[in-house]
Amino acid sequence: MADWKDFANIWKTVGEVDLRPIREDALRELRIAMVGEEGSGRHALAEQMRRDPARPAVCTHTPVNILELDGEEGLKEADLIVVLAGVVGGDFTRHQALVRRLTNAGKKVLVFYNHDASETAPPPSGLELAWEAASLVVGPVDNPRFLLKEFVPAVLELLPGHHLPLARLFPLFRTAVAHRLINDTCFSNAAYALSTSLAELVPVLNIPFNIADMVVLTKAQAFLMYKLGLALGYSTRWQDYVKEFGGAIGSGFVWRQVARYLVGLIPVVGIIPKVGVAYSGTFVVGQAVLGWYLTGRHISPRRIRELTRQAYRQGRAFALERLAKAPRLRLPRRKRAELPAQLSTQTCPNCARNNAADALFCQYCGQALLQSSEEAH
Secondary structure, eight states: OOOHHHHHHHHHHHHHSOOHHHHHHHTOOOOEEEEOOTTSSHHHHHHHHTEETTEEEEEOOOOOEEEOTTOGGGGTTOSEEEEEESSSOSOOHHHHHHHHHHHHTTOOEEEEEEOOTTSSSOOOTTHHHHTTTSEEEEEOTTOHHHIIIIIHHHHHHHOTTOHHHHHHHOGGGHHHHHHHHHHHHHHHHHHHHHHHHHHTTOTTTOOOHHHHHHHHHHHHHHHHHHHHHHHTTOOSOTTHHHHHTHHHHHHHHHHHHHHHHHHHHSTTTTHHHHHHHHHHHHHHHHHHHHHHHHHSSOOOHHHHHHHHHHHHHHHHHHHHHHHHHSOOOOOOOOOOOOOOOOOOEEEOTTTOOEEETTOSBOTTTOOBOHHHHHHHO
């Protein structure tokens, strides 16, 4: 069974890897601008982005550039521009012209049509066509539930390479980014476990994947913990994670041990269980760490069992789907032994049947063969 020494060794290995790119990515400056008329909800949306609905007390002071429609000079350096419309009135000619210019200039633009569902007047029809190719969100800027459901995914879609700094600077995005990090790592670990399991079926490779799997998969879990900490605004020093999350990563080692035993006992049948364990172990570790981040408490054993069963089924489904699409494994074939060349024959002068070249008498009629008679003379 895994113990503290195993966990310390993994974090020692993690410390030897250059973590600066991950840390620098999370600390990268991200510039977001809110553009609209007075009363459009620019300040309200910026304030919502600085708060985490899961932890209302958490609030950052990340600067957001609030601009009027004619403030294009302040948009040159923006990584994301949110154009707000809707509340003030129905004439959005200036808004549309601005969005068109920004989009043509290659800027990331999101149109937020600020509309409360309780209002008597519905939003205008054909909004998607009116705003052409720009990303569009229609709803209230002051409703956290709506923002999490519609606004957050839209922003993540527009900024695929900025998730870590986005979550660290704006708590509204933290839970969504954390779940994406967990899911991505789960699928990566499951895919790795599947690939090594298939490789083990080829005898000529002769590689001890079981031992390597425990190191690679658990190291990926350690990286996941570090990324979660950065996304949720915690320390940038990986050493600060060793003590706090030893229990979580230790449980990951237990899962790796189980996977090793399964595959070791049943090499071929164990492919599906191994992938399921790789997926579920990573998922449980990620959820345990996320739960601690959000509540300051460890998740209960009962909840761990529920998460494990759920994630194990997902991991099995992943493995079955990939195996169904994979080409059949072809092992190297042995060359067939070549048959010896057929010997020449001699024909019996009596019955005209073929006999072996070195025969003295016909095997069919017993008559002396012509070749044998000539040799005798």
